[in-house]
Amino acid sequence: xxxxxxxxxxxxxxxxxxxxxxxxxxxxxxxxxxxxxxxxxxxxxxxxxxxxxxxxxxxxxxxxxxxxxxxxxxxxxxxxxxxxxxxxxxxxxxxxxxxxxxxxxxxxxxxxxxxxxxxxxxxxxxxxxxxxxxxxxxxxxxxxxxxxxxxxxxxxxxxxxxxxxxxxxxxxxxxxxxxxxxxxxxxxxxxxxxxxxxxxxxxxxxxxxxxxxxxxxxxxxxxxxxxxxxxxxxxxxxxxxxxxxxxxxxxxxxxxxxxxxxxxxxxxxxxxxxxxxxxxxxxxxxxxxxxxxxxxxxxxxxxxxxxxxxxxxxxxxxxxxxxxxxxxxxxxxxxxxxxxxxxxxxxxxxxxxxx
Amino acid sequence: xxxxxxxxxxxxxxxxxxxxxxxxxxxxxxxxxxxxxxxxxxxxxxxxxxxxxxxxxxxxxxxxxxxxxxxxxxxxxxxxxxxxxxxxxxxxxxxxxxxxxxxxxxxxxxxxxxxxxxxxxxxxxxxxxxxxxxxxxxxxxxxxxxxxxxxxxxxxxxxxxxxxxxxxxxxxxxxxxxxxxxxxxxxxxxxxxxxxxxxxxxxxxxxxxxxxxxxxxxxxxxxxxxxxxxxxxxxxxxxxxxxxxxxxxxxxxxxxxxxxxxxxxxxxxxxxxxxxxxxxxxxxxxx
Numbered sequence: 001x002x003x004x005x006x007x008x009x010x011x012x013x014x015x016x017x018x019x020x021x022x023x024x025x026x027x028x029x030x031x032x033x034x035x036x037x038x039x040x041x042x043x044x045x046x047x048x049x050x051x052x053x054x055x056x057x058x059x060x061x062x063x064x065x066x067x068x069x070x071x072x073x074x075x076x077x078x079x080x081x082x083x084x085x086x087x088x089x090x091x092x093x094x095x096x097x098x099x100x101x102x103x104x105x106x107x108x109x110x111x112x113x114x115x116x117x118x119x120x121x122x123x124x125x126x127x128x129x130x131x132x133x134x135x136x137x138x139x140x141x142x143x144x145x146x147x148x149x150x151x152x153x154x155x156x157x158x159x160x161x162x163x164x165x166x167x168x169x170x171x172x173x174x175x176x177x178x179x180x181x182x183x184x185x186x187x188x189x190x191x192x193x194x195x196x197x198x199x200x201x202x203x204x205x206x207x208x209x210x211x212x213x214x215x216x217x218x219x220x221x222x223x224x225x226x227x228x229x230x231x232x233x234x235x236x237x238x239x240x241x242x243x244x245x246x247x248x249x250x251x252x253x254x255x256x257x258x259x260x261x262x263x264x265x266x267x268x269x270x271x272x273x274x275x276x277x278x279x280x281x282x283x284x285x286x287x288x289x290x291x292x293x294x295x296x297x298x299x300x301x302x303x304x305x306x307x308x309x310x311x312x313x314x315x316x317x318x319x320x321x322x323x324x325x326x327x328x329x330x331x332x333x334x335x336x337x338x339x340x341x342x343x344x345x346x347x348x349x350x351x352x353x354x355x
Numbered sequence: 356x357x358x359x360x361x362x363x364x365x366x367x368x369x370x371x372x373x374x375x376x377x378x379x380x381x382x383x384x385x386x387x388x389x390x391x392x393x394x395x396x397x398x399x400x401x402x403x404x405x406x407x408x409x410x411x412x413x414x415x416x417x418x419x420x421x422x423x424x425x426x427x428x429x430x431x432x433x434x435x436x437x438x439x440x441x442x443x444x445x446x447x448x449x450x451x452x453x454x455x456x457x458x459x460x461x462x463x464x465x466x467x468x469x470x471x472x473x474x475x476x477x478x479x480x481x482x483x484x485x486x487x488x489x490x491x492x493x494x495x496x497x498x499x500x501x502x503x504x505x506x507x508x509x510x511x512x513x514x515x516x517x518x519x520x521x522x523x524x525x526x527x528x529x530x531x532x533x534x535x536x537x538x539x540x541x542x543x544x545x546x547x548x549x550x551x552x553x554x555x556x557x558x559x560x561x562x563x564x565x566x567x568x569x570x571x572x573x574x575x576x577x578x579x580x581x582x583x584x585x586x587x588x589x590x591x592x593x594x595x596x597x598x599x600x601x602x603x604x605x606x607x608x609x610x611x612x613x614x615x616x617x618x619x620x621x622x623x624x625x626x627x628x629x630x631x632x633x634x635x636x637x638x639x640x641x642x
Contacts, residue, residue: 052545073548085546089564098560099550150550 002063002153003028003186009048009058009068018044019055020210026154031180031187033197035234036207042190043158045207049188050156051075062153078147078185079156083163084139086131092142093118093127099150117149118142120179137168144179154186161196173200194234198222206230222276224261224350231274231352238280238322241354244271248351253318257295262351270354277325279348282313282334283341293343297322301338315340395617403611413618423602423619427626430599434582437520438574444521445528445573450562452529453536454544468529471522480590483519484510487591511593519587524580528573535569536562571638579627583620599623 004026011019019041026032034042047053049060051072060068067075086095093114100110118124121141131139140160147155160176161169177200180187191197197204198218205215206229214221214230225231228239240257242249244265248258249272257273265271281293299317306328313324313334324342334340394400395414399407417423452464471479486492489508497507509515539562547557563570585604588596599619606616 050549052548071548072545073551073553076551077549079546079549081542081546083540083542085540085542087543087546087561087565089561098547098552102550102552102556102560146546146550156549 003030004049004154004188005059005061005064006045006049007059007061009045009055009060011044011048011053011055017210019048021058022207022210022212023058024205024212024215026186026188027203028186029184030202031177031200032189033201033204034188034190034207035192035194035197035204036213037192037233039209040207041210042192042207044210046156046158046188046190049154050077050079076150076153077156078150078152078154080140080143080147080158080160082159084131084143084160086139086142086146088131090131091127092123092129092131092134095131095142096127096146096149098146103150113149114145117145120148120182121145121175136164137172140164140172141175144176148179148183148185152185154188155180157187157189159190159192161191161193169196176200198234204234206233208233225274226263226352228272228274228352231350236277236323236325237274238277240273240275240320242271242273243267244269244351248346248349249273251318255297255318257349258346259349259351260346261349263353265351265353272352272354274350274352275344275348277312277323278327280322280324280342280344282315282324282326283343284334284338285341292345292347294346295344295349297342299340299342301334301336301340304334304336306333313340315342317342391617392621394614395621397614400611400613413615414622416615417619417622423599423622426597426599426602427623430582430584430623431626431630433516433520433584433588433598434578436517437524437581438578440517440521441525441528441573441577442570445525446532446566446570448525449529449532449536449569453533453539454541468526471526476523476586479523480519480587483515483522483591487515487518510591511595513592513595515591516588516596519591520581520584523587524577527576528570531573531576532566532569535566539565575631579631582627583623 006022006024006026009019009022010017022041022045024032034045036042044053048055048068049062051067051070051074055068058068059066062075062077086092087098090098096114096117097110100113105113114127115124118127121144123138123141123145126134126138126142131142134142143160157176161172164172173196189197189201201218203216204218204221206213206221208229214226218234221230221234225234225237228237231237231239240249240251242251242257244267245256246265246267247260248256250256259273262273263271275295297317299315299322301313302316302321303314305312305314308328310325310327311333313326315322315324322342396409396411397407398410398412399405401407448468452461452468456464484491487508488494488510489506491507491510493509494507498504509518543561543565544557547561548554552560583600583603585598585600588598589601589604590596592598603616603619603623606612606619
């Protein structure tokens with residue numbers, strides 16, 4: 001087991017900069033998600049760590065040992081591919097045994113290790129099957145068993161749950177997390193699914209256009225996004241743009257919005273404020289107020305989407321549509337066209353430097 | 356039950372699609388071949404006007420004269436060797452085409468592989484004759500480069516026959532292997548390497564087993580015609596190029612003993628079928 005350090009790694013394909021000076025420290029034993037839209041460089045970064053491709057510049061270390069020029073087969077990593085990449089010419093057990101057998105382990109050792117790995121992913125009885133006889137979720141587990149049976153230093157997962165349906169995906173998220181905890185392996189997980197990143201990982205790195213936008217624990221990125229992109233890519237956010245007042249912004253129409261968190265900016269600079277939809281309270285009258293909700297805006301409900309346990313209101317206000325999510329704790333509902341007052345606290349407002 | 360009915364009605368609706376091919380095959384292959392089967396049991400060709408009778412003598416000739424068996428074994432060996440050389444040369448080429456080259460360069464190389472198909476077989480063989488003979492292109496070129504004098508005269512030799520046949524048949528191996536190799540997902544190779552396997556181990560344990568159907572199909576496409584080949588052995592092999600196929604050809608074009616030629620042909624067909632049948636369990640497992 002070992003941590004992974006990526007330092008100043010750049011990689012270009014022709015004129016396209018797939019990775020631009022990326023540095024991340026993956027702690028030993030941690031579960032790390034690399035999150036970003038397609039083309040953000042997250043898979044390129046994973047392939048650099050795996051050793052399928054070498055960086056143009058920069059350093060990659062696994063367990064303190066420089067590996068940026070070491071080919072993949074010598075890096076002692078385990079990888080789970082998006083399409084699982086099980087060998088169709090081999091049984092499940094032979095697939096799992098592959099890594100041990102190319103290493104030249106004794107047959108008895110291999111058989112025991114393979115059985116243990118299959119038991120770990122709860123497929124102990126299916127060793128004799130062929131990959132094509134398995135369901136998507138089972139193939140996923142075989143791919144995982146095959147990747148960890150060699151006791152790699154780091155486990156790399158390239159959108160491993162992308163091909164599964166929603167219910168199975170949630171099951172596998174829990175399962176994957178359980179297995180990762182059980183063997184305590186450093187895990188790097190590439191995904192474009194923000195929910196997956198939030199629920200599974202200890203830390204998240206958000207990538208965009210080959211650059212690391214922000215990196216930290218899920219709560220920190222969610223509560224304190226450092227850019228509009230991070231705010232809107234991980235979760236949903238209402239973005240207000242205006243001029244900085246030092247501890248908030250002033251919108252074009254003169255309305256002030258106070259921010260209790262985020263960047264320290266000189267007054268007058270262009271800035272944005274981000275507010276999560278579920279942090280905003282919505283009411284019909286101006287009378288009901290909460291002492292801490294000092295940000296107040298008036299608007300009109302333009303649309304309501306009912307989703308069972310919650311409702312999303314789209315509120316028009318000065319040419320901007322704001323999103324508010326309300327838990328349906330009672331049966332009272334606001335109707336479309338109704339005039340409303342929005343209130344939220346400065347603590348829920350993050351000041352972001354204009355990008 | 357329901358499935359059986361479904362497949363039967365499927366066959367009925369497929370009949371209009373099948374019929375033209377099978378009608379053509381019946382007319383073009385089955386009829387002449389049955390005529391040949393008939394001839395092979397005759398003492399004389401009925402077309403010559405001489406009296407004829409039914410006989411097993413043409414088949415008995417194969418067993419009574421050891422020459423035919425010797426030649427058949429030589430032809431089988433030739434088929435085996437040519438097939439092996441086609442694998443040795445064709446498989447790496449197919450691999451590079453399928454897995455290394457992309458886009459334009461792949462198209463260009465592909466064209467070069469298919470080119471022999473588009474050139475006339477006889478022209479191809481005679482051009483080899485120009486290359487291989489003493490004072491030919493190979494001889495002249497090598498002597499121009501090498502500091503010492505060597506004589507290259509491959510013409511009318513066993514290697515010349517092999518060279519000509521391999522050249523004619525290697526595209527089959529490239530094409531069949533290319534198709535199966537191309538269908539192998541690149542992530543399987545990456546998965547193998549991520550598990551610590553060297554490129555050679557991945558080749559041996561993953562790629563070759565998965566491309567076995569292509570190798571088998573290519574081998575069958577090459578082995579069968581090469582065993583009966585006569586053009587390359589005759590032109591490039593000269594007197595050393597006497598094989599089973601050339602003897603059959605002689606019966607038809609030189610000796611005009613069609614019944615014996617037909618009988619020898621069907622013995623070859625039977626032998627080839629027996630070989631393929633014997634190999635089929637192995638081939639089925641591979642495919």
